[in-house]
Amino acid sequence: MANIKSQIKRNLTNEKARQLNGAIKSQVRTAIKKVDKAILAKDAAAAQTLFVEAVALIDKSVSSKVQSAAAGARQKSSLQRRLNAIQ
DSSP: OOOOOOOHHHHHHHHHHHHHHHHHHHHHHHHHHHHHHHTTTOOOHHEEEEHHOOOOHHHHHHTTSOOOOOHHHHHHHHHHHHHHOOO
16 A cells, blocks of 8 residues: 555546546447447448447547557447448
């Protein structure tokens, strides 16, 4: 356990950031799963709507540095390819 006051504060800040990052990652994963579910059901209209929402969440996670730009691009590309396959 840290004895230095500034390190104690930093540990609290790190924990808050860790939990916020985890929540954002969870939202992204959930959005991707929803798109996949719509794609499996061959529902192109619903999949397109959910895809737009998922891309917005992915972009938000990239801009807030929760995940890297490459990871975000890979996720969006993968979703787009699967969506194009049913249209």
